[in-house]
Amino acid sequence: MDIALLIQRCIDELPSIELSQKPRKVVLAYSGGVDSEILAQGLSLFAKQQPQFEYQLLHVHHGLSANANSWALHCQEQAAKYQLPCSVAHVEVKQAPRVSVEAAARSVRYQALLAQMDAADILMTAHHQDDQLETILLALKRGLGPKGLSAMGRVQPFDKDKWLIRPLLDMKKTEVEAYAMKHHITHIQDESNFDEKYDRNFLRQSIIPALKQRWSAIAATASRSAELCAMQQSVVDEEMATRLPSIQSRQEGELVIELTALAEHSTAWQALLLRGHMEQLGFAPPSKVQVEQILSQLLDAKADANIDIKLADVVIKRFKGAGYFLTLTKEAPLSNIRVSSIDEILVQGINCGTGKRVNASLDLGTGVRLPHANEKVTIEFALPGSTRCQPHNRNKGRELKKLWQEFAVAPWARAKVPLLCYNGKLVCAIGYWNEKAYLCSESEQGLSFTAN
Numbered sequence: 001m002d003i004a005l006l007i008q009r010c011i012d013e014l015p016s017i018e019l020s021q022k023p024r025k026v027v028l029a030y031s032g033g034v035d036s037e038i039l040a041q042g043l044s045l046f047a048k049q050q051p052q053f054e055y056q057l058l059h060v061h062h063g064l065s066a067n068a069n070s071w072a073l074h075c076q077e078q079a080a081k082y083q084l085p086c087s088v089a090h091v092e093v094k095q096a097p098r099v100s101v102e103a104a105a106r107s108v109r110y111q112a113l114l115a116q117m118d119a120a121d122i123l124m125t126a127h128h129q130d131d132q133l134e135t136i137l138l139a140l141k142r143g144l145g146p147k148g149l150s151a152m153g154r155v156q157p158f159d160k161d162k163w164l165i166r167p168l169l170d171m172k173k174t175e176v177e178a179y180a181m182k183h184h185i186t187h188i189q190d191e192s193n194f195d196e197k198y199d200r201n202f203l204r205q206s207i208i209p210a211l212k213q214r215w216s217a218i219a220a221t222a223s224r225s226a227e228l229c230a231m232q233q234s235v236v237d238e239e240m241a242t243r244l245p246s247i248q249s250r251q252e253g254e255l256v257i258e259l260t261a262l263a264e265h266s267t268a269w270q271a272l273l274l275r276g277h278m279e280q281l282g283f284a285p286p287s288k289v290q291v292e293q294i295l296s297q298l299l300d301a302k303a304d305a306n307i308d309i310k311l312a313d314v315v316i317k318r319f320k321g322a323g324y325f326l327t328l329t330k331e332a333p334l335s336n337i338r339v340s341s342i343d344e345i346l347v348q349g350i351n352c353g354t355g356k357r358v359n360a361s362l363d364l365g366t367g368v369r370l371p372h373a374n375e376k377v378t379i380e381f382a383l384p385g386s387t388r389c390q391p392h393n394r395n396k397g398r399e400l401k402k403l404w405q406e407f408a409v410a411p412w413a414r415a416k417v418p419l420l421c422y423n424g425k426l427v428c429a430i431g432y433w434n435e436k437a438y439l440c441s442e443s444e445q446g447l448s449f450t451a452n
Contacts, residue, residue: 001179003042004049006167011122013155014163025054025121029113030086032059032075034180035126037187039168043124044082057086058116060109062093064101064192071188078186089115102198119161127152127166130173133211133219134203136226141199143288150230151223172219240276247273249322252413255281257323263299270295281325283314298323319410326412334415339377342370342447352379354416356451358430367446368420368427368438375422379430382415389426391433400426407432418451 028043030036040057047055059075061068072088079086089112093105113123132151139148158164168176180187196202211218247261257277262270271291279285286294290311297307298318307318310328317324334353339345342360349359358379361367371377385401398406404414409432420428427438430449440446 003038003167004046007042007046010155010165010167025056025117027056027058027113027116027121027123029123029125030057030059030075032071032188033190034187035128035168035176037185038176038179039124039126040078040082041183041185044084047084055084056116057084058113059086059088060112061088061090062105064093065190074188102200114159117162122163122165123158124165124167126168128168128171128173128176129219129223130208132169132226133208133222134200136222137203138199146229146233149226150233151226153230236272240272244273244276248277251322252410254324259298259321259323278325283325284312286311317412320408324410334381336381337379339379342377350379352418352451358418358449358451361448362445363448364445365440365442367440367448368434369440369444369446371422378421380419380421383419383426387426390436392436392439394436420449
């Protein structure tokens with residue numbers, strides 16, 4: 001068995017256009033366990049054969065074990081023998097409701113690894129065939145579809161512009177251990193690997209040995225099933241890339257789903273497109289039941305129904321025939337801003353606390369008049385919906401809430417529109433209209449406002 005050759009084969013599978021991007025760093029997720037230890041030894045041989053790459057071993061110190069310091073020391077000592085640079089990243093694993101320690105540790109581990117990488121770099125992990133079987137069984141336990149059951153790929157994109165390779169993915173655990181013994185490779189043993197309160201350890205200790213006793217080749221056959229699922233998922237992804245943009249548009253700065261266009265697809269594709277849209281926005285994938293509930297409310301609820309679906313990290317709303325997927329946050333109401341001088345806006349603009357800055361320009365015969373000496377200038381938010389307004393291009397006034405509807409401003413976005421006021425009276429709904437009563441004359445200098 002030639003570990004360096006396995007690494008080379010993975011790199012050979014990368015698209016040639018990407019290989020032209022140099023320099024390229026290879027980062028090994030280095031725990032010091034037997035799997036990553038034989039991969040580190042193989043990487044040291046590969047590095048001598050391929051000096052054009054940069055190499056980095058990264059050991060993540062989670063601080064969850066009393067032995068964590070000794071493990072970090074072991075990795076640094078071994079790396080010195082391999083003549084490879086090694087760094088130790090100290091991370092904090094924060095506990096959160098309904099989030100397992102395993103998931104939290106994995107999240108901070110990958111964040112630490114990404115911190116070592118740039119675009120086109122390669123992350124290498126030591127997952128083997130038995131790890132693949134564990135991943136497939138966990139996907140079944142969670143009720144995942146083909147994408148989840150495709151489990152881990154030998155070579156796959158990572159973090160949009162990087163690559164993840166798993167050279168040992170076709171090796172059995174027994175082959176890994178035999179290789180380590182033959183080459184006298186020392187490694188650490190994480191005592192938590194035997195604690196069956198963790199799902200992976202329960203599978204590893206109690207379930208997979210029984211499965212192998214009954215079906216000795218189950219790890220290999222399960223890997224083939226994962227490859228078939230991955231192949232089918234790639235076809236779905238190709239079709240998704242064509243269909244998804246056709247149901248999307250950008251409204252109020254948000255990427256939304258046009259519900260009429262979504263309804264034209266089959267029920268199965270509606271579910272896939274919904275998942276694809278949420279994944280594109282970075283939200284956690286919904287369960288099968290959640291998908292059914294979301295689609296039912298978005299597509300079938302009465303036109304005037306107030307749709308407000310909250311999941312773990314997203315709130316889903318409907319407005320003007322579109323589905324909005326907004327990050328679930330608890331935001332305090334925006335505070336009104338006292339403007340000490342119009343020059344303050346003209347010179348540098350004002351940060352209005354919504355991620356946008358209000359700017360102004362001074363032009364002859366255009367915009368709203370300058371404030372009088374006795375008028376207090378404020379930028380306010382969320383005026384009452386009953387406020388009477390008359391946009392500059394209207395002959396009659398209307399209530400503010402009616403104008404928001406006309407301008408297709410979603411209810412949850414209205415409180416973020418900056419409103420210029422003189423002595424508390426609306427002068428300009430910035431980005432939408434100027435109040436007719438405050439327009440400057442053709443011979444006056446007027447103020448024009450933007451928010452960006």
